Each structure stands twice: as structure tokens, then as C-alpha cells.
Amino acid sequence: MAEIVLDQVSKRYPDGALAVSEVNLTVADGEFIILVGPSGCGKSTTLNMVAGLEDITAGELRIDGERMNERAPKDRDIAMVFQSYALYPHMTVRENMAFPLRLAKVDDGTVRRKVEEAAQVLDLTEHLDRRPSNLSGGQRQRVAMGRAIVRDPKAFLMDEPLSNLDAKLRGQMRTSLSRLQKKLGTTTLYVTHDQTEAMTLGDRIVVLQGGNVQQIGSPQHLYDEPANLFVAGFIGSPSMNFLPVTVENDRLSTPLGSVPLPDRSRTLLSAADAPRELIAGIRPEHFEDAALVEDHLRDKGHTFTGTVDVLESLGSEKYAYFELEGEGPQARQLADLASVTGSADEGGGPRQLIARLSAATRAKEGAELDVWFDPAHILLFDPDSGRNLTRAE
Amino acid sequence: MAATTAPETAAPAAAGGNAMHDARRRLSWSVINLLVVVYALVPVLWIVSLSFKTSDTINDGNFIPRSWTMDNYAEIFSTGIFTRALINSIGIALISTFIAVSLAVMAAYAIARLDFPGKRALIGVSLLIAMFPQISLVTPLFNIERELGLFDTWPGLILPYITFALPLAIYTLSAFFREIPWELEKAAKMDGATPIQAFRRVIVPLAAPGVVTSAILVFIFCWNDFLFAISLTASESARTVPAALAFFTGASQFEDPTGTISAAAVVITIPIVIFVLLFQRRIVAGLTSGAVKG
Numbered sequence: 139m140a141e142i143v144l145d146q147v148s149k150r151y152p153d154g155a156l157a158v159s160e161v162n163l164t165v166a167d168g169e170f171i172i173l174v175g176p177s178g179c180g181k182s183t184t185l186n187m188v189a190g191l192e193d194i195t196a197g198e199l200r201i202d203g204e205r206m207n208e209r210a211p212k213d214r215d216i217a218m219v220f221q222s223y224a225l226y227p228h229m230t231v232r233e234n235m236a237f238p239l240r241l242a243k244v245d246d247g248t249v250r251r252k253v254e255e256a257a258q259v260l261d262l263t264e265h266l267d268r269r270p271s272n273l274s275g276g277q278r279q280r281v282a283m284g285r286a287i288v289r290d291p292k293a294f295l296m297d298e299p300l301s302n303l304d305a306k307l308r309g310q311m312r313t314s315l316s317r318l319q320k321k322l323g324t325t326t327l328y329v330t331h332d333q334t335e336a337m338t339l340g341d342r343i344v345v346l347q348g349g350n351v352q353q354i355g356s357p358q359h360l361y362d363e364p365a366n367l368f369v370a371g372f373i374g375s376p377s378m379n380f381l382p383v384t385v386e387n388d389r390l391s392t393p394l395g396s397v398p399l400p401d402r403s404r405t406l407l408s409a410a411d412a413p414r415e416l417i418a419g420i421r422p423e424h425f426e427d428a429a430l431v432e433d434h435l436r437d438k439g440h441t442f443t444g445t446v447d448v449l450e451s452l453g454s455e456k457y458a459y460f461e462l463e464g465e466g467p468q469a470r471q472l473a474d475l476a477s478v479t480g481s482a483d484e485g486g487g488p489r490q491l492i493a494r495l496s497a498a499t500r501a502k503e504g505a506e507l508d509v510w511f512d513p514a515h516i517l518l519f520d521p522d523s524g525r526n527l528t529r530a531e
Numbered sequence: 532m533a534a535t536t537a538p539e540t541a542a543p544a545a546a547g548g549n550a551m552h553d554a555r556r557r558l559s560w561s562v563i564n565l566l567v568v569v570y571a572l573v574p575v576l577w578i579v580s581l582s583f584k585t586s587d588t589i590n591d592g593n594f595i596p597r598s599w600t601m602d603n604y605a606e607i608f609s610t611g612i613f614t615r616a617l618i619n620s621i622g623i624a625l626i627s628t629f630i631a632v633s634l635a636v637m638a639a640y641a642i643a644r645l646d647f648p649g650k651r652a653l654i655g656v657s658l659l660i661a662m663f664p665q666i667s668l669v670t671p672l673f674n675i676e677r678e679l680g681l682f683d684t685w686p687g688l689i690l691p692y693i694t695f696a697l698p699l700a701i702y703t704l705s706a707f708f709r710e711i712p713w714e715l716e717k718a719a720k721m722d723g724a725t726p727i728q729a730f731r732r733v734i735v736p737l738a739a740p741g742v743v744t745s746a747i748l749v750f751i752f753c754w755n756d757f758l759f760a761i762s763l764t765a766s767e768s769a770r771t772v773p774a775a776l777a778f779f780t781g782a783s784q785f786e787d788p789t790g791t792i793s794a795a796a797v798v799i800t801i802p803i804v805i806f807v808l809l810f811q812r813r814i815v816a817g818l819t820s821g822a823v824k825g
Contacts, residue, residue, distance in 0.1 A: 224718035
């Protein structure tokens with residue numbers, strides 16, 4: 139149990155590349171923190187710095203108030219679960235899990251008891267005398283967890299521990315991991331590139347991009363009030379729709395038509411001295427088939443008509459894709475996001491819009507559909523800085 | 532192959548043809564294998580056969596001795612020359628192997644895992660040593676060792692053996708170390724191991740097949756060496772078996788020592804055969820499977 143503090147922690151490689159830039163983060167005792175971001179964002183480097191596997195170039199790492207920068211990994215009392223599990227192939231499951239205790243010179247009786255307790259928790263009792271090579275992926279993953287929990291470390295560090303499992307198993311392990319962490323109450327730093335994992339597991343999420351912290355907050359907070367375009371686009375699946383918009387008096391001219399600017403947004407915009415050309419963000423679930431919206435709501439919102447390009451039915455809901463005319467929104471952060479998500483169309487040209495509709499919709503591919511949305515849900519971003527202008531600090 | 536493409540009615544015939552084709556293939560492979568084995572083993576068996584022949588039947592040209600005798604073996608062990616040489620050989624080869632492999636394990640680990648200035652130079656130099664014609668070094672070594680008092684001593688042979696065996700051992704071992712996932716070492720560190728503990732308890736056990744392989748290679752290299760053994764020794768005190776064989780004489784000046792030389796040759800082959808048979812499984816077995824997802 140421990141509080142971990144990263145104070146202006148930076149990492150610069152000998153070749154001059156800045157991998158992590160001045161990260162400030164306080165992980166409270168027992169908290170489950172997720173570091174999320176695209177590959178190469180510095181999240182694993184940050185984790186390795188906390189572990190002691192990589193040197194900290196600048197700044198200070200404190201665990202329970204003590205400076206850790208110069209301590210060797212073994213003196214930090216932290217356990218780590220690796221993406222590849224890194225089980226010792228020449229040892230049985232029991233020996234693997236006992237290894238940290240043996241190194242700590244714990245007596246045999248205690249080792250046996252602790253290993254068996256951990257095996258019980260992780261449902262590994264009948265596999266204790268097998269070797270890792272004879273185990274399935276999920277079992278190996280649990281052995282790696284077991285090796286981490288046997289010695290009651292101050293904190294767990296997990297580097298994409300579930301990414302090698304198949305989708306169904308990953309879902310199960312996610313739940314049991316969450317349960318285990320609650321039960322043990324151990325401070326946990328968890329690295330993932332999967333935003334679903336981040337949303338479901340963490341008490342708080344740290345979004346990293348290019349070595350910089352973009353935003354730190356609870357999953358819901360990040361979802362509802364992203365600090366900038368990057369966070370907005372990265373969190374949420376399918377991701378947020380971005381549209382180029384222009385502020386004209388009290389109205390917002392969008393590719394979906396002109397909509398009134400909500401009062402709250404207007405005050406915030408004038409306070410922020412915002413430019414006229416902005417980028418609007420609206421999540422797919424804030425759209426609905428106009429035919430399914432009750433009348434009194436329909437008047438409050440805005441309805442536009444579009445041709446359904448592609449319709450994907452997931453059973454419980456449907457995703458409708460619309461093609462938009464004109465230029466797409468231009469912003470540096472969107473370009474970053476595009477290079478990360480691999481969508482090539484962020485640069486401009488015709489843009490698409492995704493709407494998440496109720497399964498009851500009558501929408502058909504190639505047919506026109508009236509779509510309704512509430513302008514109150516529109517987030518506005520500064521194209522230059524990417525900052526969310528509709529977010530009260 | 533043929534059966535799958537043939538029409539159904541012709542299938543049985545095609546299957547029969549297939550079986551015949553298979554049999555012929557197996558036969559031709561067997562013949563080739565047999566040829567290779569015979570080519571490799573006949574000289575060895577010939578030596579074995581010679582070692583069991585009495586001195587008057589040695590030149591009779593029979594592959595299987597007409598009259599069997601253990602006299603040759605009794606004779607080589609009765610004189611001090613061979614036993615003394617055998618002790619020298621075993622001692623020098625084991626000590627050289629031990630030192631060379633211990634050094635090579637550390638050097639190979641450093642080459643495989645660490646970045647340090649001069650790494651490329653080190654690899655280059657060790658390759659150069661491996662390529663260097665040993666014959667050109669014999670004279671200088673002879674002079675140096677005489678000056679230093681190493682001539683005709685165990686260290687006088689152990690030192691050049693280590694030098695020439697190291698590159699070989701470093702190369703084989705660094706290949707093995709490169710195969711071991713780096714994360715295992717990180718995991719060991721996180722589990723509370725010092726770098727030495729991580730190396731000794733995780734890396735070395737995993738590299739064991741490699742260590743054994745290179746130990747055998749180095750041992751064979753030292754065991755078989757004739758050039759250094761003949762040039763850097765002058766008496767029984769450090770002469771190894773390959774060199775001692777050259778000094779074998781018959782009971783009288785006119786007696787042919789072929790029988791005793793053959794017996795000695797058979798005796799010195801035995802440790803190698805035992806060594807390889809003993810560790811064959813370890814050499815072949817890959818231990819790293821299951822370490823990481825793969």
C-alpha cells in the first residue's frame with residue numbers, strides 16, 4: 139500500500155528523443171490508475187521509470203514520500219506484470235510464484251502458504267506443478283499475476299497484461315482483475331492502449347500523447363469533458379464526430395445546418411476570446427433517428443436529413459454512417475489522432491459522420507434519414523491549440 | 532498428390548503407385564544415409580579393428596580380426612607414457628574448458644545484452660582470433676613461453692587453448708543469450724533479484740543448453756589439438772595424448788607400433804563419445820519455450 143508521486147518526471151534518451159515530458163501525477167493509496175495512449179506515447183516508459191527499469195532523466199519519483207530515483211528495482215518493493223508475462227520457463231508454476239519470496243529469504247513454510255493462497259485466489263491450485271509452457275494464455279497470465287501478488291508489494295505495475303489474450307478471455311480477465319484489485323486494495327498503475335480497458339478498469343485515467351499528459355480524470359469526466367481534441371477523439375468508441383463550424387452571432391453554422399449556440403457555450407466562448415472558426419465535436423450516441431424522438435424533445439433539438447451511406451447493426455443498436463460534403467476540420471491534434479487511429483480521411487475532403495441509433499430505427503442503406511440531435515451536447519474546440527472551449531475549468 | 536488429382540475410378544491404382552513411389556523414395560534415402568554413415572564410420576571401425584589385432588596379423592587386411600587380443604590396450608596402459616599423457620589431456624582440456632566457458636558466458640552475455648563502447652571491436656577481434664592461422668603463432672609462442680618458463684607446463688598449453696577456444700564459445704553462447712527474452716531479466720529484477728542473482732538464477736539456467744554445447748565444442752577443440760601440444764611440450768610433464776601418440780614406439784626399434792597407436796586412438800575417442808551422448812538431449816532441447824507468449 140503506497141502513495142506514488144511523479145513530480146515533473148521526464149525521460150530523454152541518449153539520442154535526444156524526449157519520450158516523457160514533465161509528468162505530474164499523484165497516485166493515492168489503493169488507487170487504480172490507467173495510463174492510456176497510442177503506441178509510442180511514453181506510457182510504458184513512464185511505467186518502467188516507476189519500476190526502476192529505466193532511469194529518470196529529470197524530476198522526482200516518490201513512493202510513500204521517499205525519493206526513489208536512485209533505488210534499484212528490487213529496493214522499491216513494487217511488483218510488475220509484463221505484457222509477455224515473462225514467466226521463468228525452467229521453473230514450475232509454484233516455483234515461479236515463489237521466486238520473489240525466495241529472493242526475499244522468506245522461510246519455506248510461509249512461502250508454501252502464500253503461494254497456495256495466491257493460487258487459490260487465481261484458481262491455479264491444480265496447475266501448481268506444471269511448467270509455463272504447458273499452460274494456456276489465460277493461465278500464464280494468472281501465473282504472472284500470482285507472482286506479483288504473493289509478496290504483498292507496495293504497488294502493482296501492469297504493462298498491457300491482457301493484450302495477448304483473445305477478446306472474450308480479455309473481457310473475463312478484466313472483470314476479475316478489477317475485483318482482485320478492489321479486494322487487495324493495492325495501488326495499481328496500469329498501462330494499456332485500449333481505451334475500453336481504460337474506461338472500465340480505472341479509478342482515474344491518464345491520457346498520454348507524445349510524452350505529454352493530455353488529461354487526468356475519472357473515466358466519466360474524460361468522456362464528458364475532454365480537455366482537448368485528442369482526448370475527445372481517443373476516448374469513446376466509436377469515436378467522437380468532428381465538424382468544422384463557424385460562429386455567427388448566436389448561431390453555429392455547421393455542415394448539418396445552422397444551430398443555435400447554447401447559452402452556456404456562448405458565455406464560455408466569449409470569456410475565452412475564441413476565434414470564429416471552430417471545431418465541433420459530438421458523440422455518436424447524441425444522434426437519434428428523428429422518427430423515434432418524442433415531439434416535445436424534437437423541437438428542443440435540431441434535425442437534419444442525410445443519406446445513410448453504411449448501416450451496421452449490432453443487434454442492440456445500429457451505427458449509421460453519413461458522408462458529409464466539403465472540407466473536414468483541420469487541426470494539428472486531429473492529424474495526430476488520425477496517425478494514431480489510422481484513419482486516413484482526417485486530412486480533409488468529404489468527411490463522414492457516425493450516428494448511434496436505436497435498434498428500432500427504420501434506416502436503410504442508401505435511403506434518406508432524418509436525424510435529430512441536441513445542440514447542448516456539442517463541444518467546441520479551438521483548432522489551433524485543440525483546447526476544449528466549452529469546458530469550465 | 533497423384534491420388535488427389537486422379538479420377539475416382541483410377542484412385543486405387545493411383546494409391547498403389549503412390550505407395551510404390553514412397554517405398555522407392557524411402558529406399559533411395561536409406562541408400563544415401565547408409566553411404567554417409569559408412570563413409571564416416573569405416574575409418575573409425577578400422578582403427579577399432581586394428582587395435583584388437585595381434586601384431587603379426589596387423590597387416591593382413593581383414594576388417595574383422597582373425598585373432599582377437601587385448602594386448603595393445605594392456606601395453607599402452609603398462610607404460611607410463613600413455614597414462615601420463617591421458618592425465619595431461621584430461622586435466623588440460625577440463626581446465627581450459629572451464630576457464631574458457633566461464634569467461635565466454637560473461638563476455639557473450641555482455642555482447643548480447645549490453646551496449647558498451649568497443650563492443651564491435653571486441654566482436655571483430657574475437658573473430659580475427661578465430662580466423663588466425665595457428666601455425667604462424669607457434670614459433671613466437673614457443674619463444675615467449677621459453678622466456679616465461681611456461682614451456683612444457685600445463686599453463687603453457689591451457690593459455691593458448693583458452694585464447695583460441697574463447698571466440699568459438701563466445702559466438703555460440705551469445706547466440707543463445709540473444710534467444711532469451713529480455714523481459715525475463717526485467718521480471719527477475721522486479722521480483723527482487725540483484726543483477727547477479729538474475730543472471731545466475733534465470734539467465735544461466737536458460738542458457739544451460741548453450742553452455743553445455745559450447746563446453747563440449749571447447750573440450751573437443753582442446754582434446755584434439757596436436758599443433759600446440761607437439762610444439763609447446765618437450766617431455767611427459769605436459770604432453771597430451773595426440774602428441775604422445777607420435778612418440779609411440781614398438782617394443783623394439785623394428786616393431787611397428789600401429790596396434791598400440793590404434794588402441795590409444797580408440798581410448799581417447801571414448802570420452803568425447805560419452806560426453807556427447809550424455810548431453811545430447813540437453814543440447815537439442817530448447818528450454819525457452821513457454822517463457823513468453825509465442
